Amino acid sequence: MNKTILFGGLTPLHELFIKGAVESLGYRAKFLPTPDNQSLKVGREYCNRGMCNPTYYTVGNLIKFLKEESLKGVDVENRYTFVTVGACGPCRFGMYETEYRHALREAGFKNFRISILNQSELSSEGDFKLTPKLTWNLIKAVWLADVVRDLGYQLRPYETEKGSVDETIEESSKEIYSLLKEGAGIKELISSLKSLRRSLEKLDFNYTKVKPVVSVIGEFWAHTTEGDGNYRIHRWLEEQGAEVRPEPIAGWIDYQLFIEKEKAKRDISVKGFSLPRLKRLLAVKALSVALRGLYNLFRAPFSFRPKPLPSQKLLAELAAPYFDYFVVGGEGHLEVAKHVYSVKYKKAHMVLSVKPFGCMPSTQSDGAQVKVLSDYPNSVFISIETSGDGEVNVKSRVLMKLQEAQKVALKEFNEALNKLGLSHSQFKEVFSLREFRKPFIKLSKDYIGTSARALWGNRSKVISSSQPSFEAV
Ligand code: SF4
Numbered sequence: 001m002n003k004t005i006l007f008g009g010l011t012p013l014h015e016l017f018i019k020g021a022v023e024s025l026g027y028r029a030k031f032l033p034t035p036d037n038q039s040l041k042v043g044r045e046y047c048n049r050g051m052c053n054p055t056y057y058t059v060g061n062l063i064k065f066l067k068e069e070s071l072k073g074v075d076v077e078n079r080y081t082f083v084t085v086g087a088c089g090p091c092r093f094g095m096y097e098t099e100y101r102h103a104l105r106e107a108g109f110k111n112f113r114i115s116i117l118n119q120s121e122l123s124s125e126g127d128f129k130l131t132p133k134l135t136w137n138l139i140k141a142v143w144l145a146d147v148v149r150d151l152g153y154q155l156r157p158y159e160t161e162k163g164s165v166d167e168t169i170e171e172s173s174k175e176i177y178s179l180l181k182e183g184a185g186i187k188e189l190i191s192s193l194k195s196l197r198r199s200l201e202k203l204d205f206n207y208t209k210v211k212p213v214v215s216v217i218g219e220f221w222a223h224t225t226e227g228d229g230n231y232r233i234h235r236w237l238e239e240q241g242a243e244v245r246p247e248p249i250a251g252w253i254d255y256q257l258f259i260e261k262e263k264a265k266r267d268i269s270v271k272g273f274s275l276p277r278l279k280r281l282l283a284v285k286a287l288s289v290a291l292r293g294l295y296n297l298f299r300a301p302f303s304f305r306p307k308p309l310p311s312q313k314l315l316a317e318l319a320a321p322y323f324d325y326f327v328v329g330g331e332g333h334l335e336v337a338k339h340v341y342s343v344k345y346k347k348a349h350m351v352l353s354v355k356p357f358g359c360m361p362s363t364q365s366d367g368a369q370v371k372v373l374s375d376y377p378n379s380v381f382i383s384i385e386t387s388g389d390g391e392v393n394v395k396s397r398v399l400m401k402l403q404e405a406q407k408v409a410l411k412e413f414n415e416a417l418n419k420l421g422l423s424h425s426q427f428k429e430v431f432s433l434r435e436f437r438k439p440f441i442k443l444s445k446d447y448i449g450t451s452a453r454a455l456w457g458n459r460s461k462v463i464s465s466s467q468p469s470f471e472a473v
Contacts, residue, residue, distance in 0.1 A: 001027060001127055003081040003113075006065070008032030009058050011226050013149050014249060016173060017141035020180030025134050030080075034227035035061035040388045042067075046103035052092045053356035053386060054221040055099055057229045058084070062100070063107045077111045083128045086116035091329040091360050139253075139291065141180055144189065146248035147298045148173065148196070150306035153234070155439055157243045158205040158450065168203065172196035186297065193301040200439045207441070207454040208431045210413045212405035215245040215347060217338040218354030219330055219362045222386055223247050230354050231391045233384075233398075237352075240402055243450060245348055247338075250295050251309055255334060257288040258312035262325065303440050310341055318344065321375075322368040330361025336368045343379045346448050349412075350380040350405035352398065357387035380405045409449045416452040420459055426466045427455060433465065 005022060008015060008031045015031035022029040035057040043051075043060025066076045086097045097116050104112045115128035148169060156165045176192050184192075214237050216223050222230050224247065234244050264281035271277070292309055299306045316325040319337035327333065335353055342348040353369065355362035366383050373379055382401040384394045417427060430436060436458065443450065444457035455462060 001081070003127070004028040004030050004079060005128060006030055006032055006062070006080050006082045007084065008061060009035065009054075009084070009221060010224060010249065011145065011149060013169075013173060014142060014145040016177050017145045017180055018138060020177040021134070021137035021141035023181045024137050024183040025131070027128075032061055032065050035225065036228045037388050039064050040228070043103070046106045047099055048102065050358070051095075051099060052358035052360075053229065053388065054219070054359075055092060055096060057225075058096075058221070059100055059103045063103060063109075066104075066109055066112065067107070077109060077113075080112070081127050082112070082114040084114060084116060086118055092358075093330070137180065137183065139294070140186070140189065142249050142253075143291075143295050143298055144176055144180075144193075146250045147193075147295070147302070147306045148176070149246060150248060151200075151302055153238075153244045153246055154305060154450070155200065155203075155205065157211050157238060157241075158207055158209060160204045160206050160437075164203045165200070168199045169196070172199060186294075190297065190301060193298060197301050197440070203439060204437050205439055206431070206437065207451055208428045210406075210409055210449060210451045211241055211243045212349040212402060212409040213245060213347075213448050213450070214242045214350045214352055214402070214405065215338065215342045216352050216354065217247060217331075217335055218352075218383075219335075219356050219359050220252055222354040222356040222359075222362075224249065228388065229356070230386050231394060233352070233354065236395065237398070237402070240399065241406070242350075242402060245307065248295075248307075248309065250291070252331075254288065254292065254309050254312055255315075255332070257284055257291070258316070259325070259328060259332070260284045261288065262316075305440060305443075315341060322371055323365070327364075330359060331365070332361070335362065335365035336372060339369060339372055339379070339381060340376070343376045349408045349448055350382070350401060352401075353381070353383040355383055355385045357385055380408060409452075412447055412449055413452045413455070416447060416456050420455070420463060422455075422462070422466060427462070430462050430465045435461075 005027050007018065007029070010018070012034065019029045019031055039061035040053070040056050041060065042064045043056030046063055047056055047059050062082055069076050084096065084100065097114070100114050104110065113127060117130055152165055152169050159165045172192065172195065175195070176189065179188055179192055216234060226232060226234055234246055237244050261281065261284045264277060264284055268277050268281065295309055299308065315337035316333060318340040319325065319333035323333035323336045325333045339351050339353070342351050355366060369381065369383060373381055380401055382398060384398065386394070417424065431454070436454070441454055442457040443453040446456055447453045
């Protein structure tokens, strides 16, 4: 293909790695800038009325870019083609393709071509062909970005030199991008992850800062983007003193496979057994196991510190009293399931659900969250609606919840400290030793907050280090 492929809408790290994967097949690729409020404005101008926010942001972002390029004298219709993900609904996601075409026509780009990747059938329509090799390269790219991004969010809040984690990740990301572009195999990719680990090990961390862990869930695009579309909520929370748990994109693909698997099972039980139905079920099961295995393989170089993908079966069971997993569209039962999972399995001190303006599935989930809250009254939960404006109000509501979460995190930490009979100053003193200032120190699974996990995970060493030595006595 002579044209440059345009894509976008995820996080900068995902986009860089996806660019490498696409280029490995000989395509020229370019990712669009992160959608901002100007994109929303442009989207509202050219899209139909009544769309959800992600439609306006992403469609507007493409048109904004094409207009800017046209002003520079670029013949955009012949230079570029756009690739996006599509589906048959049932929410407005099913209308994205039509909306892109409609808005492009309205904006004066009637010959601009777009290709659609069908997320549930792993197929493509248009100039861009989704071959098995490209699919595999894309999966590696997305999984790598998920793991590295997760690690960044876990380490950054404790770095002692501001910006050191980002700088290290940025350096290594360039290397991972080059490897993906060369079509490198798993072994080479893992060795680049190991080299990232070595670089991170040179940095200094302070785990004595007790921080609330905030899980950011919600509608897929709204909880993924790192721009105006969710008021840059991840980084903002971090600035306010939180440790953020972002959602991996792999989790979304794992969910799609789970639904396909359940549909295949239902077909066998309702329509009867047949070899093609069994083959389909086994193929989806095998793919799901392989992809989860790959995710763990990429977590391994970091002592499995990036979070594992939760079991989809467990998530469906947790959501069952509130939401049927066959009700698909948007995140389906996942918003409710992730909330219950965080509270019941102590994964976060606070859950923040991001709902884009005009999103039907998130509105349904919010209804069910009311019942979840009455069943789990200790949950620190907040749902916010992102509409492009009202940022100050939204953030002040989140800040109030964050204070609650901070109190919960402190209480948890003090409990751990009291159990060991240590004072806060003893803890600080021990954790000023170099051995406790490394990125990959042992973390216990018994607590949520990183300080409490670090304390409990190293309790015997901490106790022995805090005993006065013979000479001192
Ligand atoms: S899940 Fe909501 S925001 Fe996302 S495409 Fe569907 S309706 Fe729009």
